[in-house]
Amino acid sequence: MKRTIVVGVDGSPESRAAADWAAREALRRDMHLRVVHAWLWQPLGAPIVQDRDTEARRSQEVLEEATAELTHRYPSLPLTAEVLQDTPVPALLGAAKDAETLVLGTRGHGVIAGFLLGSYGQQLIAAAECPVVSVRARHGRPVGGPEEGEVVVGQQGGVEESAGVLGFAFEAAAVRKVPLRAVRAWSLPPVYGYSPGSMWIAEQFGGLEPFEKAALEQALEPWRLRYPEVEVVEQVDMGSGGHVLLSAASDAQLVVVGRRVRESSVGARVGSVAHAVLHHAVCPVAVVPHS
Template sequence: MKRTLVVGVDGSPESRAAAEWAAREAVRRDLHVHLIHAWLWQPLALPVVQDRDAEARRAQEILQETEAELLHRHPQLSLSTDVVADLPVPALLRAAKDAQMLVLGTRGHGALAGFLLGSSGQQLIAAAECPVVSIRARHGMAGPGADEGEVVVGQQGGVEESADVLRFAFETAAARTAPLRAVRAWSLPPVYGYSPGSLWIADQVGGLEPFEKAALEQALEPWRTKYPEVDVVTHVELGSAGHVLLSAASDAGLLVVGRQIRESALGARIGSVAHAVLHHSACPVAVVPHH
């Protein structure tokens, strides 16, 4: 059975864009696309006319229309569809449990305000066991140049901590024959804010920036070896990770960030870096869970 890429479809322009983006990615990676429309009959406690049969037919039509559009543009695509009688979040989490990735459409407010990430999108990104890709309507354009631009990946922590994130980024860059920009943002320890002399001492032993560059190179080494065809550029910068990544990915085809899996009394969390780039990135964003 082919590896699967799951897409949530609801008939909106954003979900159709997500389906189109997923189709292109699936063809490149030889993946199967599974379109999911979650529809649960819930009579409203309001004085409005509801037609259950008509709504059920519309649910099927949404999938059929999306399927026809995708197969028209990608006749070689392996594709299946399913209407699931459940709410969107649990339905998509179940469907994506063993998937290679989950793709979601996200509404946007424009270049300045960025994404409008709804509560369902946040829940899915925070809880999914696979990478989740967030797509705006304009990111789903078909044809030449649709996915042009380098793949930008944010690297944090050590070799093991960033392995899943880098694996996804290198796989994507290799499939697209695109260059990869690996970004590591760093900040000064609090003590340096009050002790300029400590900075001078650190510089004498190599400095903090060389340390960060070495850490990035160490994390990249196994993936450079595995994917020698991928042209890699490194970028190490002092500053907030969110701001550094957004600046580096201004002309990117895809931005890849990690989400550390943590147990919390408040439930699953996206993380501050992923939250920032999801709301303000100019390109599609992939959030990869890791331990």
């Protein structure tokens, strides 16, 4: 059975852009595309005329319009389509449970104001077990860097912690036949001048920056061996993770970031770096969960 990419559609230009991106990605990676639309009959406790049959018919039309557009553009794409009888978040989380990737649309508000991820999008990215790709839209088509642009990945932590994130990024660069820019951000610890641990690192590696470069090289090594055809550009900069990654991704066609899987008192969280990139990167952003 082919691996599957799931994309959620709702008839909006943003979801059409997400479906288009997902279709091209499925063709690149020789995957099956599953197009889903979530709809659940929920009578309102208000004096508003509702017709269940009309709403059900409209939900089916949303799906048919999306699949017809994709079939016309990509006739060789294997796809299925389904209306899911549930509210959006649980419906899409269920559909993505066995998927390789879940794709969502994002509404843009311009370069300065950033992008509106929406409550559904934030909940899905924070809770999904698979990578989630957020796609920006303009006139119903994906926007972002040029097709020949790099894939940019943010690497943090050690070898095992970043394995899933780097694996996704290397595969994305390989199928696109473009370079991969691996970015690691670092900053001085608050007690740098007094910490024995920090001074030991400085002595062993000649400073914190060489230590960070060595950590990035170590994390990349197994993936370089697995994907020898991928040209890798290493970038280690001082600064916050979000700012460094956004600067590196100005001309990228895809940015890949990690999301640590952990619960807080307010539920699952996206993380500060992923949050910054999701709201301000121009190109599609893939958020990969990791332990």
